[in-house]
Amino acid sequence: MENQQNIDSGSYLNMELLRFTTAGSVDDGKSTLIGRLLYDSKSIFEDQYEAIEESSKRKGEEHVNLAHLTDGLRAEREQGITIDVAYRYFATPKRKFIIADTPGHIQYTRNMVTGASTANLAIVLVDARKGMVEQTSRHSFIASLLGIPHVVYCINKMDLVDYSEETFNKIKEDIQNFSAKLETKDIHFIPISALNGDNVVHKSENMPWYEGTTLMYLLENIHIASDHNHRDCRFPVQYVIRPQSKELHDYRGYAGRIAGGIFKAGDEVKVLPSGKTSKIKSIDTFDGSVEEAFAPMSVTITLEDEVDISRGDMIVRENNQPEVVADFDVMLCWMNDKGLMPSGKYYIRNTSNEARCMVTEIKYKVDINTLHRIEDDKNISMNDIARVSLKTTKPLFVDRYSRNRNTGSIILIDEATNETVAAGMIV
Amino acid sequence: MQKYSLTHLKELESEAIYVLREVAAQFERPALLFSGGKDSIVVAHLARKAFYPAAIPFPLVHIDTGHNFPETITFRDEFVKKIGAQLIVGSVQQSIDEGKVVEEQGLNASRNKLQTVTLLDTIEQNKFDACMGGARRDEEKARAKERFFSHRDAFGQWDPKNQRPELWNIFNGKKHMGEHFRVFPISNWTEMDVWQYILSENIEIPSIYLAHERNVFNRDGVWMDVNDIILRKDNETPVKKIVRFRTIGDMTCTGAVESTADTLEKVIQEVAAARTTERGTRADDKRSEAAMEDRKKEGYF
Numbered sequence: 001m002e003n004q005q006n007i008d009s010g011s012y013l014n015m016e017l018l019r020f021t022t023a024g025s026v027d028d029g030k031s032t033l034i035g036r037l038l039y040d041s042k043s044i045f046e047d048q049y050e051a052i053e054e055s056s057k058r059k060g061e062e063h064v065n066l067a068h069l070t071d072g073l074r075a076e077r078e079q080g081i082t083i084d085v086a087y088r089y090f091a092t093p094k095r096k097f098i099i100a101d102t103p104g105h106i107q108y109t110r111n112m113v114t115g116a117s118t119a120n121l122a123i124v125l126v127d128a129r130k131g132m133v134e135q136t137s138r139h140s141f142i143a144s145l146l147g148i149p150h151v152v153y154c155i156n157k158m159d160l161v162d163y164s165e166e167t168f169n170k171i172k173e174d175i176q177n178f179s180a181k182l183e184t185k186d187i188h189f190i191p192i193s194a195l196n197g198d199n200v201v202h203k204s205e206n207m208p209w210y211e212g213t214t215l216m217y218l219l220e221n222i223h224i225a226s227d228h229n230h231r232d233c234r235f236p237v238q239y240v241i242r243p244q245s246k247e248l249h250d251y252r253g254y255a256g257r258i259a260g261g262i263f264k265a266g267d268e269v270k271v272l273p274s275g276k277t278s279k280i281k282s283i284d285t286f287d288g289s290v291e292e293a294f295a296p297m298s299v300t301i302t303l304e305d306e307v308d309i310s311r312g313d314m315i316v317r318e319n320n321q322p323e324v325v326a327d328f329d330v331m332l333c334w335m336n337d338k339g340l341m342p343s344g345k346y347y348i349r350n351t352s353n354e355a356r357c358m359v360t361e362i363k364y365k366v367d368i369n370t371l372h373r374i375e376d377d378k379n380i381s382m383n384d385i386a387r388v389s390l391k392t393t394k395p396l397f398v399d400r401y402s403r404n405r406n407t408g409s410i411i412l413i414d415e416a417t418n419e420t421v422a423a424g425m426i427v
Numbered sequence: 428m429q430k431y432s433l434t435h436l437k438e439l440e441s442e443a444i445y446v447l448r449e450v451a452a453q454f455e456r457p458a459l460l461f462s463g464g465k466d467s468i469v470v471a472h473l474a475r476k477a478f479y480p481a482a483i484p485f486p487l488v489h490i491d492t493g494h495n496f497p498e499t500i501t502f503r504d505e506f507v508k509k510i511g512a513q514l515i516v517g518s519v520q521q522s523i524d525e526g527k528v529v530e531e532q533g534l535n536a537s538r539n540k541l542q543t544v545t546l547l548d549t550i551e552q553n554k555f556d557a558c559m560g561g562a563r564r565d566e567e568k569a570r571a572k573e574r575f576f577s578h579r580d581a582f583g584q585w586d587p588k589n590q591r592p593e594l595w596n597i598f599n600g601k602k603h604m605g606e607h608f609r610v611f612p613i614s615n616w617t618e619m620d621v622w623q624y625i626l627s628e629n630i631e632i633p634s635i636y637l638a639h640e641r642n643v644f645n646r647d648g649v650w651m652d653v654n655d656i657i658l659r660k661d662n663e664t665p666v667k668k669i670v671r672f673r674t675i676g677d678m679t680c681t682g683a684v685e686s687t688a689d690t691l692e693k694v695i696q697e698v699a700a701a702r703t704t705e706r707g708t709r710a711d712d713k714r715s716e717a718a719m720e721d722r723k724k725e726g727y728f
Binding site: 014015016017084085086087088089091095096098110111113114117118224225228230238239241242243244245248251253255256257262284285286287294296297298300311335347349350351352405406409410411413418419420423 | 431432433434435436437438439440441442444445448449451452475476477478479480481482564565568571572587590591592593594595596597599601602603614615617619620
């Protein structure tokens with residue numbers, strides 16, 4: 001348990017959080033890789049280990065199958081499938097990690113999009129024997145669409161291709177050629193064997209030709225501080241705090257989580273949609289006022305002037321404003337059994353803002369395996385990705401998704417069932 | 428650490444505060460389920476932060492099995508007074524007296540499962556539309572798939588196959604009459620995070636989390652409290668041990684561990700070196716491989 005014992009009070013208070021998603025299907029060793037990361041980082045407890053030892057035995061498996069660590073609900077165990085995104089946690093002395101573990105079968109797109117929406121990094125598993133397959137392009141496309149800043153391709157099962165450098169380089173080249181069409185800026189390739197642990201946590205002795213880092217080293221050291229937008233000041237008002245007490249009778253604080261930029265006390269600001277201007281009087285927290293605040297901090301802002309502000313409004317800087325739009329295009333991922341109703345009406349949510357909307361035009365669907373546009377089929381059903389035009393009942397304050405994942409994202413809610421039926425990235 | 432980046436604890440804190448505010452904004456009658464355990468204490472602390480300088484805009488609700496550790500109840504009452512919150516108690520004893528539930532019999536009898544009925548009754552009586560709790564995804568595998576905003580039907584049931592997708596930080600709390608939500612602001616925290624946060628924020632917790640001398644007996648490798656409620660077999664002899672509790676639930680299903688960790692710092696060292704999960708001392712999870720999943724489907728926390 002050396003890793004965990006190293007996490008003393010001092011270093012633990014100085015750790016960063018990295019959220020990553022793992023994409024892969026049943027056979028490419030995703031569960032084994034996660035099991036390996038947890039096991040080799042000593043994040044597995046005895047009772048958990050005993051439980052998987054037990055289920056490995058019961059299933060007649062020779063070795064303790066680390067993949068069982070990620071077994072979930074009984075319904076899933078019975079069917080041998082994964083229903084949904086599962087979240088897992090581990091920490092090393094350097095970072096705390098949240099894994100959004102998404103299954104690889106049907107409903108795949110819906111789940112991967114969900115897992116990807118909050119991730120800093122995506123691990124895409126590629127079977128070294130098969131090389132780049134349709135699924136690899138699908139995963140790459142979704143990672144790019146959801147704006148995941150870093151993608152790590154783990155070329156797995158290197159032990160089954162004699163740890164061949166040539167095989168690795170060929171796959172790497174294929175993926176690089178394909179990725180040139182995508183938006184992801186930071187791409188890495190690591191040859192691994194999740195089963196044997198090569199280059200996962202420990203450097204492989206079987207691949208002396210590989211000069212890069214292990215997966216764990218990359219996860220611990222990749223630069224993530226710039227993943228938030230610190231340029232464009234966006235403060236969606238979430239809740240208005242009015243203490244109503246004698247001492248604080250006139251206190252009006254605007255509570256929210258900063259969606260972009262750096263706000264400072266004394267800043268001239270503008271409130272949308274009213275367009276009123278004022279100055280930041282203070283940025284308050286329970287632990288005292290702060291001079292400046294940045295994404296993703298949750299704070300309470302007070303203004304010098306009395307301005308009428310409510311949930312859904314946005315505080316911004318006068319010289320850097322979001323787009324105020326009621327007609328716009330999004331890349332939509334459909335997530336419900338019931339397909340998109342032509343000219344159907346939905347609730348739309350963007351930051352803390354809510355309106356009603358209708359889909360006015362379906363421009364094209366994307367074949368996520370080939371990236372081709374499909375223009376002659378306008379039926380949008382579960383797991384489809386399409387570019388559509390929306391019209392909202394009131395203006396929203398948005399940025400392009402590629403510029404800001406907080407202000408550039410929307411969800412659609414079915415008015416009859418209240419279910420979240422789609423996620424959208426503003427283009 | 429770079430200037431414009433947060434430590435993981437600060438980021439988790441910010442996320443939890445965001446969720447708490449979202450609940451206050453999206454629901455009419457929210458409540459915070461408060462057990463007196465460390466996780467719900469942390470959520471209550473975060474709620475103070477979220478609405479500061481105003482008071483917490485919802486009541487704390489305790490489902491009292493009547494079999495709580497006396498230390499927990501004392502702590503609960505002092506805590507509520509200190510932070511000036513409103514407390515609502517739902518009593519399992521009352522549910523038993525009213526004949527709504529039947530007490531389990533025998534050696535391993537526990538009121539843990541009965542709580543679900545009292546909880547659902549309390550929700551209905553007070554017309555709560557969202558109940559926040561301190562459950563974490565790292566606790567148990569049925570919890571690993573739980574949402575921040577977890578939709579429950581009119582019977583309080585959780586349907587794992589029919590959960591709303593949750594993307595970015597946009598939460599959908601829309602519901603029909605009679606339905607409600609369970610909300611888990613510290614979903615992404617681990618046991619270690621909770622302890623580190625308690626230490627760094629100097630949060631008070633019930634004394635039984637720290638090592639103390641106690642009369643206990645051993646059952647299936649777990650040290651159980653000696654009291655009038657838990658029946659003992661003849662060979663289950665009481666002994667004095669230095670123990671502490673890793674979780675605080677109902678006395679009948681919460682075991683202690685042998686430990687000399689009598690300060691928070693020592694507890695953290697112990698958690699870091701621990702070889703079993705904290706729910707390893709919970710008899711309620713040991714009933715079957717899917718015990719938690721089944722209880723959640725019925726409407727458990």
